[in-house]
């Protein structure tokens with residue numbers, strides 16, 4: 411019988427180095443007023459020397475595992491959503507798997523830019539409900555500061571670093587991740603990209619001199635498509651879950667720009683009071699933004715057991731998607747009994763029975 415996929419653990423890590431809009435006034439021709447009014451961003455975090463996507467992912471993942479009371483050696487799958495991996499290969503997920511000691515887990519990265527976390531959640535849900543795995547660690551992690559062109563004021567002020575993680579587990583409970591919808595339009599890929607450094611345009615002295623190994627974006631075009639696509643995906647995910655917007659307690663959108671978020675809410679006629687926003691403190695952390703927001707929403711009392719949550723994302727590719735889930739909270743009583751669990755319980759029973767003898 412297909413199992414439901416339930417989030418049983420969550421955690422995030424934001425690097426300690428804060429870059430305010432005033433710091434950017436010293437780097438490019440910009441102002442706190444321009445950045446705040448056009449994007450809603452006041453500050454973002456940048457990774458320290460020695461930190462990278464995998465190190466931040468590991469910190470977020472440890473918190474999520476602790477919350478789920480799941481031992482690293484019991485994790486069956488590690489998926490890292492990222493467009494700023496440690497290396498082209500090996501996958502960042504393999505580095506995370508090794509650092510955690512998740513010795514029995516398969517591991518791979520998912521690259522769908524800012525939609526990577528929703529995409530990875532959809533894969534985890536599919537593999538859990540088909541019975542392929544009993545649990546998955548799903549991480550969104552980015553070190554976009556290393557891909558920013560600090561001579562391009564139109565992009566460098568927008569992005570930040572960080573990581574968020576969730577544990578997803580098979581459950582016989584009737585709730586969980588209720589729908590995931592994904593879409594793409596590869597014909598728009600050039601509007602938001604890192605052009606050089608891979609097989610089509612390998613890194614060279616020239617590509618580096620021209621800054622082609624860094625993010626380029628036509629922001630206006632991205633903006634226009636993001637609002638409509640996110641709103642459409644949200645409605646589709648709700649239809650698939652058999653719910654309406656009135657059922658949703660909290661929308662957690664990808665944090666790209668407060669005007670995009672407000673545009674989506676307006677188009678859906680969804681009240682901003684029920685939209686979680688933390689872009690002012692982190693900027694756009696791409697794949698990490700939704701799991702960071704989810705963990706912060708929980709920590710600040712915006713998420714309670716039974717709440718219906720709508721996730722919605724848009725990013726380079728172009729890619730976009732949405733998910734509907736019911737927040738379960740702590741793992742107790744959720745975990746479906748695996749063969750291993752059953753064996754462990756049976757052994758404990760035997761030990762209990764022979765102990766008094």
Ligand SMILES: CC(C)(COP(=O)(O)OP(=O)(O)OC[C@H]1O[C@@H](n2cnc3c(N)ncnc32)[C@H](O)[C@@H]1OP(=O)(O)O)[C@@H](O)C(=O)NCCC(=O)NCCS
Nearest residue numbers: 440441444448524563564567629630632633666667724725
């Ligand atoms: C990038 C973005 C904030 C720009 O806002 P905008 O209102 O569209 O601004 P424009 O691009 O039209 O630029 C207007 C002017 O501001 C200038 N400008 C751009 N960045 C600036 C900055 N950091 N500081 C000051 N001025 C800036 C531009 O050079 C332009 O000047 P010009 O008219 O003299 O040429 C906006 O397009 C956006 O958020 N797009 C979506 C980006 C995004 O979220 N991408 C990720 C998706 S996952």
